[in-house]
Amino acid sequence: MKIIIGINAYHADSSACIIIDGELIAAVEEERLNRQKHYSGYPLKSIEECLKIANIKSTQITDFAFNTKPLSNLLPKTIHFIKNFELKKNYSTERYFKKISIEKLLYEKFELSKNIKFHFIEHHLAHIASAYYPSGFNKCIGLSIDGSGDFVTCAIAKCYNNKIKIIEKINFPHSLGIFYHGMTQFLGYKNYGDEYKIMGLAAYGKPKYFQKIKDNLFKFQSDKLIELNLEFFNHHKPGYKYITGDDLKIDQICNEKLDDLFFNELNNKNNYDEFSKDFASSVQKVYEFFFNKIIAKIVSKKFSNNLVFSGGCALNSSANRYLTNNKDNFQNVYINYAPGDNGGAIGAALVVTNKYKKNTLTSKSPYLGPKFTNDEIKIILENNPYKNNISYEFYEDPKKLFEKSAKIISEGNIVGWFQDKMEFGPRALGNRSILADPRNPGMKDIINKRIKRRESFRPFAPVILKSFQDKWFESEFVNPYMSSLSLVKENKQKLIPAVTHVDGSARLQTVDKETNFKLANLIEEFYKITNVPVLLNTSFNENEPIVMKPNEALDCILRNDFDFLIMEKFLIKKNFK
Numbered sequence: 001m002k003i004i005i006g007i008n009a010y011h012a013d014s015s016a017c018i019i020i021d022g023e024l025i026a027a028v029e030e031e032r033l034n035r036q037k038h039y040s041g042y043p044l045k046s047i048e049e050c051l052k053i054a055n056i057k058s059t060q061i062t063d064f065a066f067n068t069k070p071l072s073n074l075l076p077k078t079i080h081f082i083k084n085f086e087l088k089k090n091y092s093t094e095r096y097f098k099k100i101s102i103e104k105l106l107y108e109k110f111e112l113s114k115n116i117k118f119h120f121i122e123h124h125l126a127h128i129a130s131a132y133y134p135s136g137f138n139k140c141i142g143l144s145i146d147g148s149g150d151f152v153t154c155a156i157a158k159c160y161n162n163k164i165k166i167i168e169k170i171n172f173p174h175s176l177g178i179f180y181h182g183m184t185q186f187l188g189y190k191n192y193g194d195e196y197k198i199m200g201l202a203a204y205g206k207p208k209y210f211q212k213i214k215d216n217l218f219k220f221q222s223d224k225l226i227e228l229n230l231e232f233f234n235h236h237k238p239g240y241k242y243i244t245g246d247d248l249k250i251d252q253i254c255n256e257k258l259d260d261l262f263f264n265e266l267n268n269k270n271n272y273d274e275f276s277k278d279f280a281s282s283v284q285k286v287y288e289f290f291f292n293k294i295i296a297k298i299v300s301k302k303f304s305n306n307l308v309f310s311g312g313c314a315l316n317s318s319a320n321r322y323l324t325n326n327k328d329n330f331q332n333v334y335i336n337y338a339p340g341d342n343g344g345a346i347g348a349a350l351v352v353t354n355k356y357k358k359n360t361l362t363s364k365s366p367y368l369g370p371k372f373t374n375d376e377i378k379i380i381l382e383n384n385p386y387k388n389n390i391s392y393e394f395y396e397d398p399k400k401l402f403e404k405s406a407k408i409i410s411e412g413n414i415v416g417w418f419q420d421k422m423e424f425g426p427r428a429l430g431n432r433s434i435l436a437d438p439r440n441p442g443m444k445d446i447i448n449k450r451i452k453r454r455e456s457f458r459p460f461a462p463v464i465l466k467s468f469q470d471k472w473f474e475s476e477f478v479n480p481y482m483s484s485l486s487l488v489k490e491n492k493q494k495l496i497p498a499v500t501h502v503d504g505s506a507r508l509q510t511v512d513k514e515t516n517f518k519l520a521n522l523i524e525e526f527y528k529i530t531n532v533p534v535l536l537n538t539s540f541n542e543n544e545p546i547v548m549k550p551n552e553a554l555d556c557i558l559r560n561d562f563d564f565l566i567m568e569k570f571l572i573k574k575n576f577k
Contacts (some may be wrong), residue, residue, distance in 0.1 A: 003056060003358050004063040005047060006349025010098050011067070011123075011149065011341035012038045012192055012248065013426070016046035019053050019349045022360055026053035027368040027424040029342050032548040038192045040248050042102060043345075044109055053370055058110040065119045065352040066376050067126035067344030069101055073151040076171045080151075084238055098519045101362070119355075121348040123149025124311070125164060127159075129337070130160045130347030131308035135334040140306035141298050145313035146340070147177035147242075154226070154294065154311075158303055162358050164351075168297075170568070173236035174228050176290055177313050179217065182233065182253030183283040187276055192248045193426075200458040202284040203503040205277030209262075210285045216261055218290075225297060226290055232257045281335075288319045295322065295329060305331040310347070314339035315426065317507045320484040324477035335483040337366035338425035366429055366481065369422030372550055374568050380550045381570065389558055392572040399523070405566050406525035407534065409437050413563035414447060416540055416554045419518050420568075427482050428539035430463060430511060430519035432546050432553075436498070436536040438462055443498035443536060450561035451542055459506070462488075462499035463537040465523050466512040472496075472534065473508055482509045498536050509537060 006017040006027075017027035026049070033045040041523060051058060103118050121129075127149070128142035142157035142164060153175035156168040184195050219227040234240055234255050241249045252379055259266060265275045272371060291313075298307070307323065307330040314320070316337050323333045336343060353359055374394075395401035409415055415435045423429040434451065436443050444460055461482055464472060469479075475486035485505045493500045500506055513520045527533040540547045542560055547553045557565045559572055565572040 001060075002063065002353070003061050004065055004349045004352050005050065005061055006345035006347070006352075007043060007047070007064045007102070007350075008341050008343075008345040008575065009102055010040060010041050011344065012040045013340055013342040014040055014043040014046070014281060015342040015345045015351055015424075016050050017346045017424075018050040018056065019353055020054060020344075022057070022353055022357065023295040024346065024361060024363055024368065025347075026050045027338075027346055028370070028422075029054075029424065029545075031545040032369070032422070035545055037545050038248055042105060044105075047110070059113055061110075061116060062113060063117045063352050064103075064106065065121055065291055065345075065348035065484070066102065067121055067123055067149075067341070067348040069120040069122040069150055071120075072122045073108050073169075073171065077151045080172070080236070116544060119348070119352045121351045121428060122152075122166075123344065124152050124155035124169070125166060125351060126344040126347035127310040128155065128157050128159065128164055128166075128308065128347070129350045129354075130343040131310040131334055131336045131339065132164060133162075133354070133361050134364050135306075135308050136334060136362070137304075137306045137308065137332065137334065140304045140308050140332075140334075141301070143294070143298065143307060143309045144178055144311040145294070145309075146311035147181060148172045148175055149344075150200070153177060156294075156298060159308065162354055162556060169552045170224075170226055173230060173233070174224070174226050176226060176287060177311070178233075178235055178253060179228060180237075180283065180287055180313070180316075182258075183213075183279075186258060187279060187559070188490045192250060197316070197455060197458060198280045198283055199316065200501075201277055201280040203281075203320065203459075203501050203505065204457055205274075205279070205281035207282040207285040208278045209282035210289075212261070213282055213286050214289060217258075217286075221381050225294055232261075246542070286317055287316065288322065291316075291319050292322060299329050306334075307332070308334045308336075310336060310339040310343065312340045314483070317485050318505075321475075321486065324479075324484040325475050325486070333477070335481065336364075337427070337429065337481040339424070340426060361461065364480070366423045366425055367421040367431055367516075368424040369548065371421045372568070374570070377548055377550050377567055377570060380554070381572070386554050386558075389571050389575055391575055392570050394572060397516070397567050398569070401566070401569060401571065402518075402521045402525045404571060405522055405564075406529055408564055409435060409526060410529045412437060412440060414561075416524075416541065416553055416557055416562055416565040416567075417519070418547070418565065422546075422548050428537065428546055429481065430516045430537065431510060432540040432548065433519075433573065434538045435522075437530075438496040438498045438534050438536045439532060441497040447536075447538065452538065453543065455478060460499040460536050460538050461507045461509060462496060462534045463509040463511055463519065463523065465520060465527070465533040466510040466515075468527075468533040469508070469510050473506070475508075479508050479510050480515055482507050495532060496534050499534065513540070
């Protein structure tokens with residue numbers, strides 16, 4: 001029996017998974033356990049949780065797989081180091097030693113077999129593997145784009161007969177991911193992972209600065225897909241800090257030359273909001289320009305009509321519609337539920353699995369975390385501080401619970417939905433979600449004011465029954481993980497205004513009873529009442545990691561203005577004083 005633990009550490013969103021004889025049993029992100037958003041340290045709690053879910057002892061582990069290979073790409077690393085060497089503290093070296101010291105730490109924290117094996121898997125190989133092996137494609141092109149991993153920022157691979165052969169790379173410091181992150185910082189969004197705010201804001205503006213950004217921040221040479229004009233950037237310089245510790249330390253990516261380039265716009269305070277919208281729109285268009293350049297290069301290779309796409313940039317759902325809604329490039333596209341570094345843990349473990357036997361992974365389910373029984377939940381409900389602040393009903397018949405929940409939502413209530421195994425990845429996919437009525441044009445503002453307290457320009461996502469997708473959206477792409485945008489059909493936009501963005505788009509999720517039985521049944525009951533097969537779905541949290549445990553869900557509804565919490569078979573109402 002092969003029991004493989006996959007690990008993502010010292011990249012953002014540290015995580016672990018467990019694969020037993022080719023079957024993916026569990027995957028958990030460390031932030032869900034330690035409650036530190038985008039935590040990037042060692043995922044020790046995640047490893048423990050995976051072992052617990054799988055009911056496996058640490059002594060039974062046969063292999064550890066890490067989504068990094070620090071000694072890979074030595075030639076470009078060495079050249080870069082020599083060119084940029086200074087007698088300053090080298091944070092990339094510090095990060096390197098933390099990565100390779102993980103073996104020693106695992107021996108200290110866990111009781112392990114003396115025959116255990118450790119595998120270091122190149123970062124982008126792990127990314128591509130996380131999409132290729134579950135995709136079901138025998139032959140496809142693999143693409144990975146992110147900030148940087150193992151000194152590579154983009155990799156293209158031929159995937160065939162369970163083998164992955166990387167055929168082209170773009171090396172650090174030239175990075176579409178770092179470019180986008182730098183532009184996000186420039187607009188004042190300093191936290192790691194804030195890029196989605198730029199995507200939301202972009203729809204409100206016009207790409208007025210497309211040419212200015214493209215011509216100044218990039219260089220153009222015929223033999224290079226992407227080359228940043230490094231005069232505007234800091235990330236390649238000695239002493240630069242980028243994810244150096246557990247607390248996600250990230251220095252300013254762009255320098256004062258970018259401020260100088262937009263001096264007039266930055267100093268026109270009366271027009272700054274409009275500038276921000278237009279700048280965001282321009283950044284998105286620049287990203288899409290180079291993204292399409294990469295796609296054109298791939299298409300020209302004529303290797304396959306199938307594409308798998310991973311890496312942090314695969315979370316740019318706005319750009320992804322050029323893949324998913326355009327059959328001229330690829331007939332089939334697969335983007336997994338965790339394309340970022342968290343999913344690299346799964347990719348690394350799958351690469352090692354394939355070393356032992358041909359990968360036969362068929363499950364595409366993102367529901368890989370812990371679940372809680374009704375008995376466990378009742379004990380928590382009966383304990384202080386909850387029992388005096390809530391009232392609840394228990395529904396033995398699931399159909400009656402779905403009917404009641406749908407009625408509650410149709411009446412304008414905001415509901416926390418906590419069911420079964422927690423989803424893995426950055427998006428709430430219906431097991432740890434906040435659900436609401438998409439017909440209410442004010443619902444977005446209501447949720448933002450009462451719970452999320454986030455920027456008003458950010459859209460909320462719809463979740464729709466798969467059988468109704470072609471009647472409500474201008475896309476045939478089955479979208480179970482919210483991977484891509486689609487236009488809401490013009491005659492439906494007024495029916496679901498709470499999930500229709502200002503440009504008519506939506507980042508939809510498609511479900512059916514096979515992929516998420518409970519959520520699909522709930523939407524079906526909502527459809528019977530409203531004739532709308534759609535719900536508003538957003539992550540169950542309030543500026544924190546998505547809730548994972550029952551007590552976290554209860555704490556969230558008690559400190560926020562929720563109406564109801566449906567947790568397994570319990571319908572819970574907050575007692576307002």
